[in-house]
Amino acid sequence: MNFILDYYNYWVVVFLMMAGFYIVISANNLVKKIVGLNVFQTSVFMLYISMGKVSGGTAPILVEGVTQYSNPLPHVLILTAIVVGVAVTAVGLSLIVRIKRAYGTVEENEFEHKDDAI
Amino acid sequence: MAELIDLVLLAMLALTALRIIFLKDLFAVVMLFGIYSFLSALIFINLDAVDVAFTEASVGAGISTVLMLGTLALTGRKEKKNSHSSLLPLLVVTVTGAALIYGTLDMPPFGDPDNPVHQHVAPRYIEESPQEIGLPNMVTSVLASYRAFDTLGEVVVVFAAAIGVLALLGIRRKKDSDLESGLKEHKVLHVIAKIVIPHVILFALYVQFHGDFGPGGGFQAGVIAAAAFILYALVFGLPNTLAVASPKFLQWMASFGVLLYAGVGLVSMIKGGQFLDYNKLAADPIAGQHYGIIIIELGVGITVFAVMLSIFYAFSSQAERSNVQ
Structure with a gap:
């Protein structure tokens, strides 16, 4: 049981990462690909935050009488990564909007044949 | 108790991700993605990352969802039938996933205070930043x-x-x-x-x-x-x-x-x-x-x-x- 608890977080992270990866490589629809990319991204966040956790520790905000804190460094890295992630998602989505305008579709298998028409 | 909450929430997160794969209705996919973000925010709180949880709830669940819905309004909410064979992606994902799981076995156990991550700069931030910077929030x-x-x-x-x-x-x-x-x-x-x-x-x-x-x-x-x-x-x-x-x-x-x-x-x-x-x-x-x-x-x-x-x-x-x- 202890063995499972020690690695459970990491295994779920791997599962989520693979779920996101699967969506990205198997989906035709570009919006769904972006969702997959975000699922993948959140799994990386989960990995970092899991590594920063200290059993018996508390949130890294100074409180009287507490000596055990979780690691604040992964929190900082991931906090900024989330905001950059949404900014990148926005650029990706606006590319999709432009693709829709140029090709009339966001299904990957439909517009790859239309390259000559543009 | 915290471990139990962690177990349940991560299982819910995995189920949500699994459902996102198979749904064809993109509106539902985006809504599920919002739920996925909120669930991860809850897990971040449970793992002591309160600032991260705050950001994930407002950015991941809020703004991302709004932007994706805005895109769906332009591109249509139905995903068409998939022409790819799903066998090859499944194979790639299984092999990669198995390799990664094998890799996690070499990782130090979850939550151990003696893990290498907690040895390098973190002690300095935790012990000295309240005096050096004068702020209680180390993040x-x-x-x-x-x-x-x-x-x-x-x-x-x-x-x-x-x-x-x-x-x-x-x-x-x-x-x-x-x-x-x-x-x-x-x-x-x-x-x-x-x-x-x-x-x-x-x-x-x-x-x-x-x-x-x-x-x-x-x-x-x-x-x-x-x-x-x-x-x-x-x-x-x-x-x-x-x-x-x-x-x-x-x-x-x-x-x-x-x-x-x-x-x-x-x-x-x-x-x-x-x-x-x-x-x-x-x-x-x-x-x-x-x-x-x-x-x-x-x-x-x-x-x-x-x-x-x-x-x-x-x-x-x-x-x-x-x-x-």
Whole structure:
């Protein structure tokens, strides 16, 4: 049981990462690909935050009488990564909007044949 | 108890991800993705990352979902039948996943205080930052002071994303104001929105200026303030919102925030320190740190607010245009 608890977080992270990866490589629809990319991204966040956790520790905000804190460094890295992630998602989505305008579709298998028409 | 919550929430997260794979209705996929973000925010709280949870809930679940829905309004909500064979992706994913699982077995056990991650710089941040910076929230100390240069880079990336979106889509100002926009016939929504919006903005200001002492800071505050304006745009229509905060004004604000941040760095250089060395900003180093952190957090908040709102404008003005055609 202890063995499972020690690695459970990491295994779920791997599962989520693979779920996101699967969506990205198997989906035709570009919006769904972006969702997959975000699922993948959140799994990386989960990995970092899991590594920063200290059993018996508390949130890294100074409180009287507490000596055990979780690691604040992964929190900082991931906090900024989330905001950059949404900014990148926005650029990706606006590319999709432009693709829709140029090709009339966001299904990957439909517009790859239309390259000559543009 | 915390382990049990962790177990259950992570299992729910995995189920949500699994469901996203098989759903064909993209509207449902985006909604599930919102749930996925909220669940991860809960897990972050459980893992002591309160600042991260705050950001994930406001950015991941809020803004991402709104932007994806805005895209769906333009591209249609049904996913067509998949022509790819799903066998090869499944094989690739299984092999990669198995390799990664094998790799995790070499990782140190979850939550052990003796893990290598907790040995290097973290003890210094935890033990000395309250004296060196004078702030109880260590995440803010590291984000805004020790790693201020890094955070400046992140703010510039966010700013660059706004430039990218505006270059790709642009914001179309509507000349014909008779265009249907907003939810004019929903009186209840109008009343509720008018009550809620001031409180959301007040909360954003609280998060902005209380970020030194509790969870919060410029990133979260900027997004929350933008959410108030997005709510206004959804209920009262985009033209009304454009009159309150014009795209031109937002572009000025986005660059002003970045310049404010970099300006603090320049001032500390002029005062004889290094770039973003707040100790030199005032006679007392701790007071200098406080000034520096408050000003750069303000810069971050202003830029994030302006960028998020500009991006929303770009998407929603596209959607309204296509509804007219």
